Amino acid sequence: MEFLRAASVDEALAAAQGGAAFVAGGTNLVPDVLFGRKKIARAVDISRLDELRFIEEADGKIRIGALASVTDLLESELIRAAASPLYESALEFAGPLVRNRASVAGNLMDASPAADLAPPLLVQDAVVELASAEGERSLPLSEFFLDYRKTAVRPEELMKAIVIEPLKTDDRCAYYKLQLRRAMAIAVLGVAVVLRMEKSVCVEAAISLGAVAAVPYRAQAAEACLRGKEVGEAEIETAAEAAKDSAQPIDDVRASAAYRKKMCGVLVRRLLKKALGMPQTVAV
Numbered sequence: 001m002e003f004l005r006a007a008s009v010d011e012a013l014a015a016a017q018g019g020a021a022f023v024a025g026g027t028n029l030v031p032d033v034l035f036g037r038k039k040i041a042r043a044v045d046i047s048r049l050d051e052l053r054f055i056e057e058a059d060g061k062i063r064i065g066a067l068a069s070v071t072d073l074l075e076s077e078l079i080r081a082a083a084s085p086l087y088e089s090a091l092e093f094a095g096p097l098v099r100n101r102a103s104v105a106g107n108l109m110d111a112s113p114a115a116d117l118a119p120p121l122l123v124q125d126a127v128v129e130l131a132s133a134e135g136e137r138s139l140p141l142s143e144f145f146l147d148y149r150k151t152a153v154r155p156e157e158l159m160k161a162i163v164i165e166p167l168k169t170d171d172r173c174a175y176y177k178l179q180l181r182r183a184m185a186i187a188v189l190g191v192a193v194v195l196r197m198e199k200s201v202c203v204e205a206a207i208s209l210g211a212v213a214a215v216p217y218r219a220q221a222a223e224a225c226l227r228g229k230e231v232g233e234a235e236i237e238t239a240a241e242a243a244k245d246s247a248q249p250i251d252d253v254r255a256s257a258a259y260r261k262k263m264c265g266v267l268v269r270r271l272l273k274k275a276l277g278m279p280q281t282v283a284v
């Protein structure tokens with residue numbers, strides 16, 4: 001395997017022409033190569049490109065540099081204030097050692113259905129900025145995941161940043177990672193919800209699910225059960241049922257498909273109630 005350490009983004013893009021694996025934190029890539037799950041002809045190390053490591057407010061949006069780590073998310077006041085589901089997902093991500101190295105771009109590019117950062121980024125209408133030697137383009141995260149571990153990113157393209165819509169102070173949101181233990185666990189199910197309310201009417205709804213299909217996705221049918229409606233118990237019940245119906249999970253070592261599907265409905269119901277401050281018997 002050829003290994004190159006890039007000193008600038010331009011150098012990384014030039015080195016990646018014809019296709020390469022970019023190395024960010026290496027927390028997915030290194031084990032994949034060591035255990036023979038991935039064969040790589042050329043690796044381009046981008047981990048020292050500080051120009052890709054930032055979290056900033058720009059033109060009314062939040063821009064997260066590709067190399068921002070999960071720890072950077074936790075240490076950002078901006079993320080805590082205007083992207084609280086993302087902040088909460090970072091709290092539940094692996095353990096401190098992995099969080100220090102794991103990058104936001106690496107989490108998305110690995111395209112695991114259980115990638116923790118995907119559901120919270122999806123509910124904030126994330127758009128990824130991609131660059132290659134040919135030029136730059138933007139891609140909504142909702143069009144990014146094509147299939148199990150398959151993205152719409154070309155082999156020579158580098159993710160430079162992820163741009164999200166900041167939440168408003170009165171947006172109602174919640175996040176939950178269902179996992180078998182409280183650290184170093186792959187999600188059995190990840191759920192993020194954001195509701196924008198005008199009095200009791202929901203004017204905007206975003207619900208996303210991870211680990212219950214080949215890709216993380218927005219549960220659009222469930223969102224439609226809430227958008228434009230006065231939201232009470234009945235609407236929440238219909239939305240939870242629609243989320244459950246949308247799930248196409250598999251059986252694996254962590255949970256059965258039937259359990260995952262059932263928990264989609266349970267958790268969407270609980271998170272919607274939590275977001276709206278409604279009473280419930282089981283707290284999340």
Ligand SMILES: Cc1cc2nc3c(=O)[nH]c(=O)nc-3n(C[C@H](O)[C@H](O)[C@H](O)COP(=O)(O)OP(=O)(O)OC[C@H]3O[C@@H](n4cnc5c(N)ncnc54)[C@H](O)[C@@H]3O)c2cc1C
Nearest residue numbers: 022024025026027028029094102103106107109115116159
């Ligand atoms: C012990 C352990 C615990 C873990 N726990 C969790 C967890 O709780 N939740 C979770 O979601 N994940 C977890 N992971 C998986 C992993 O840590 C994350 O997915 C992490 O965010 C990957 O980021 P990275 O920077 O290490 O990516 P890398 O391993 O460097 O790269 C991953 C993939 O993305 C590509 N890539 C990286 N950056 C770019 C870029 N800028 N542009 C284009 N392609 C790029 C690489 O070529 C590679 O294909 C865990 C991994 C380990 C080893």
